[in-house]
Amino acid sequence: MVSSQDLPYITDQEVPDSIASIDYSVLRKQFFKFAVEPPANVDSLTIELYAKSLIIEAQQKELKADFAKFYSNLGTFRGDIASIDYALQHTDKQESSDLYEQILIEKAINLLYIDQLQESYEIAQEALKFAEKSKNLSNEWSLKNLIAVLLVNNNKAVEGIQVLKEIEETYSTDKIRNIFPYGDEASHKETLASVQYSIATAYYDINKLDSATHYISKIEQYAKDASDNDYYLSYVGLQAGIYIKSHNFKEGLKFTNQYLVENLDADDDELSHSYALKGIAHKGLQQPEEALAAFLKTDSLHETGGADYFFQELKTTYDYLLTHYKNTGNSTKQIEYLNKMITYEEDYGSLSKTIGDGIVASYTIPQLLSEKEAVIQSLEGDKKQRNVGLIFFISLGLLALFYALIQYRKRRILKQRFEKLRAIYSEWVVQETNPIKEAEPALAVVEPEIDGPLSHIKPAQLEKIQEGLDRFEKKALFTSHNVTLKSLAAQIGTNASYLSKYINVEKSDNFSTYLSDLRVNYVLKELYASHKLRSYTVAAIAEEIGFSNVKSFSTHFKRVTGLSVSYFIKNLEGIKETAVTKKDDNVIDFLERINKTG
Numbered sequence: 001m002v003s004s005q006d007l008p009y010i011t012d013q014e015v016p017d018s019i020a021s022i023d024y025s026v027l028r029k030q031f032f033k034f035a036v037e038p039p040a041n042v043d044s045l046t047i048e049l050y051a052k053s054l055i056i057e058a059q060q061k062e063l064k065a066d067f068a069k070f071y072s073n074l075g076t077f078r079g080d081i082a083s084i085d086y087a088l089q090h091t092d093k094q095e096s097s098d099l100y101e102q103i104l105i106e107k108a109i110n111l112l113y114i115d116q117l118q119e120s121y122e123i124a125q126e127a128l129k130f131a132e133k134s135k136n137l138s139n140e141w142s143l144k145n146l147i148a149v150l151l152v153n154n155n156k157a158v159e160g161i162q163v164l165k166e167i168e169e170t171y172s173t174d175k176i177r178n179i180f181p182y183g184d185e186a187s188h189k190e191t192l193a194s195v196q197y198s199i200a201t202a203y204y205d206i207n208k209l210d211s212a213t214h215y216i217s218k219i220e221q222y223a224k225d226a227s228d229n230d231y232y233l234s235y236v237g238l239q240a241g242i243y244i245k246s247h248n249f250k251e252g253l254k255f256t257n258q259y260l261v262e263n264l265d266a267d268d269d270e271l272s273h274s275y276a277l278k279g280i281a282h283k284g285l286q287q288p289e290e291a292l293a294a295f296l297k298t299d300s301l302h303e304t305g306g307a308d309y310f311f312q313e314l315k316t317t318y319d320y321l322l323t324h325y326k327n328t329g330n331s332t333k334q335i336e337y338l339n340k341m342i343t344y345e346e347d348y349g350s351l352s353k354t355i356g357d358g359i360v361a362s363y364t365i366p367q368l369l370s371e372k373e374a375v376i377q378s379l380e381g382d383k384k385q386r387n388v389g390l391i392f393f394i395s396l397g398l399l400a401l402f403y404a405l406i407q408y409r410k411r412r413i414l415k416q417r418f419e420k421l422r423a424i425y426s427e428w429v430v431q432e433t434n435p436i437k438e439a440e441p442a443l444a445v446v447e448p449e450i451d452g453p454l455s456h457i458k459p460a461q462l463e464k465i466q467e468g469l470d471r472f473e474k475k476a477l478f479t480s481h482n483v484t485l486k487s488l489a490a491q492i493g494t495n496a497s498y499l500s501k502y503i504n505v506e507k508s509d510n511f512s513t514y515l516s517d518l519r520v521n522y523v524l525k526e527l528y529a530s531h532k533l534r535s536y537t538v539a540a541i542a543e544e545i546g547f548s549n550v551k552s553f554s555t556h557f558k559r560v561t562g563l564s565v566s567y568f569i570k571n572l573e574g575i576k577e578t579a580v581t582k583k584d585d586n587v588i589d590f591l592e593r594i595n596k597t598g
Contacts, residue, residue, distance in 0.1 A: 007055060009071070009083040011045070015053045021048075024057055031070070035077040035513060047077060047344050057302045064090065066097055072103045079562060081110055093130075101130035105139060106145060115411075121150040137179045141167060143194060164199045166451060186226065192538060193222040197234060212242055233263050237274070244277055249284035253459055256281060267414075268566045269309040271303035276313035284322065295320050299340075303550075304538055304566040331375050339370040417562045418571050421524075453505045457498050465502045468492030478518040479546045485511045516556040519545045523562070526570060538565045 011588060019027070051074045068091040075083030077096035093100035104127035111120035122552055124147050129138040136400040143169055151160030170176065171192040173551035180188065186465040200215035216238050238261045244252035256278045263270070279294035302314065318341045345368065357368045472478060472488065489496040500511055507536045508515050523545045526533050533541065542553035557565050 007052075007059070009074070009080065009086060010052045011048045012056060013049065013052075016051050019049050022053075024054070028054055028066070034074060035073045038077075038416070038420075040419075043423055044077075048074070053230070059206050060415075062090070068099060068103065072106055072563065076106050076110060079110060081107065081114075081519070084110065097130055098134060101127055101136070101139060102128065102133060110151065112146070117150055117154050118171065121147065121154065124150065134477065135478055138181075141179050142172065145198075152198065152205070157202045157206045161199060161202045164195055164202065167196050167338060168192065168199065169514060174458065189222065189226065192227070192420075193219060193226075193254060196222075197231070204238060204245070207245070209242055209246055212238070216242065233259065236262070240277055242273075242522075244281050244284070247284060249281040251394075253281035253285065254495075267564070267571075268301045268304050272298050272309070273311050275301060276311070276317050280313060280316055281319065291320065292324060310344060315341070318344065334375045335372060338368055338375065342368045342372070414563060414567060418568065421568075422563060449586075454501065457501070461494060462502070463499060465492055465494050465499060466506075468494070469503075473518060476522055478515055479522065479544070481546050481548070483546065516547075516552075517560060519547065519553075520557050520560045523557075527569060534569045541565065 008346040022030075022579050027050060031047065031054055034047050034050065051070050055067060055070045055074075058070060060062075061563055068087040071087035071090070073085050075081065075087065084103060087103050088100065088455070091100045093102060103122055108120045108123040108127060111117075111123060124143050128140065128143045130145065131143055140384070146332070148160045148163035148167065151163065163405070170598055171181070171188070176191070177183075180191065183191070196215050196218045200212050200219060201213040203209075203215060216235055219231055220239075223235055237467045238253055240252050240255035240259055242252075243249070243255060246252075256274055260274050260278070263274075267276070275291070275294050277474045279291045279298060282288075282291035298314070299316045299321065302309070318337050322334060322337040322341070325331075325337065382525060413550065457465075468488075468491065471494075485500055489499040492499065503509060503511050503514050509517065523533075523541060526545075527541075533544075536544070538554065542550045545552040545553075547556075552577040554565055557563075557568075561568060
């Protein structure tokens with residue numbers, strides 16, 4: 001059986017005869033089809049095994065191009081950059097420039113999805129050079145579009161708009177038929193609309209509201225002509241922002257409410273952004289109670305969404321709530337929102353640029369720290385509270401929404417990921433409810449090779465470590481807050497160096513990742529089985545399973561599942577609580593399968 005050391009990034013599970021017996025060309029065709037749009041009756045593990053069978057045979061037959069294609073498609077299916085890089089390493093860009101160019105494009109797009117914007121930009125530029133050399137018009141213009149979006153999102157809106165307008169001018173002519181020869185008239189119009197929407201949002205970001213209005217009206221017309229509800233909602237959302245930024249708060253509130261009512265599939269991040277706009281509109285209309293309610297809702301949704309999505313209106317939200325708690329004399333809440341403002345500036349605000357009219361779109365962290373210190377001193381009775389004149393009224397702005405095609409694909413990918421996870425959970429429930437009683441096998445002691453990575457550890461010590469980790473996993477001891485490599489080594493009766501080396505080799509992870517994966521896998525099962533746990537806050541769940549803070553929990557949960565915690569729980573609401581008798585299956589095996597869901 002081929003191991004991950006021989007061919008990395010593929011499952012160690014053996015390929016069954018039902019797959020291995022399929023003709024190579026037939027299996028190849030099915031794999032490429034399923035990796036792009038997997039049918040409901042084919043789970044992600046099956047696609048992984050398809051890939052493994054094909055990769056092994058391609059290696060044996062020295063089919064280098066196929067070998068790279070399989071790895072690239074597998075990486076895109078899972079959202080795994082490492083697999084795509086491995087494909088690039090095994091692609092000769094001199095002999096297979098077309099293939100190398102296509103894999104570069106896949107890497108750039110996947111980097112965009114995980115917000116690695118600068119690296120995505122650099123890879124897209126490299127791919128563009130190949131496309132221009134190969135005269136692949138479809139790739140060339142698609143890459144220009146991607147580069148323009150990346151420029152806009154990297155605070156280079158003017159440069160991005162120039163590229164987008166060049167694309168719009170070309171796509172508005174018959175040249176688009178040569179660029180995308182296999183598209184029909186409807187798809188060509190949708191492609192043009194996606195570019196025009198990107199231009200509208202970019203103009204909005206730099207306060208060119210007349211130009212933004214001009215382009216968003218084109219989106220409205222397209223949405224009506226094509227009966228495209230996604231584009232219509234994008235029009236409503238951006239039009240709301242334009243009205244509010246123009247101080248036409250009444251119309252802005254009307255459009256924002258319409259967006260909230262009609263966009264029922266929005267996740268907590270999107271909703272938090274819309275409620276921030278609603279709060280700004282109520283504030284402009286001198287409706288303080290409604291503004292306070294909207295801003296509190298913004299903050300609540302932002303927290304449940306994982307607190308890792310930042311937008312400029314969030315500063316206005318924190319500013320308003322901080323001022324409110326100053327006026328009501330609630331010092332504890334003042335410190336809470338000063339801390340949130342500091343976190344915002346550290347993670348996002350320092351990247352902000354001057355938006356226009358001389359208004360700087362960032363606070364200074366020293367000012368925030370100074371105000372926080374003043375409030376703390378007031379609470380301690382050391383000094384009277386000092387008003388340092390901290391907050392500037394910031395310009396109203398709306399971060400560009402992902403242009404419509406990417407936004408649509410993101411929602412579709414999230415839904416697919418959840419459905420695949422749910423299918424795995426359903427299978428788990430059946431297995432847990434009706435377990436096949438078998439004699440529990442004895443643990444197979446790891447026997448190191450003579451020159452293997454564990455050869456310096458005695459067999460008795462290896463057996464002790466293996467049994468200790470098995471007990472650690474089965475009894476869910478990893479949910480303790482006090483687990484460290486050193487403490488676990490002491491509990492097992494070994495030293496930290498041996499334990500760390502064992503985990504690196506046998507679990508294919510460092511200790512920190514191994515511990516986080518155990519916790520995430522555990523909470524996935526618990527959330528699926530317990531309706532009560534789903535009612536907890538994200539912070540409470542993180543605390544329950546041993547994470548030190550909610551941000552760390554959210555980050556590791558998204559790394560494992562590709563979904564935010566709140567999105568996962570929200571979509572579990574239709575699943576009834578499942579009472580099952582848990583068996584002592586290996587949690588790591590289950591986690592490995594979940595990680596194959598893309």
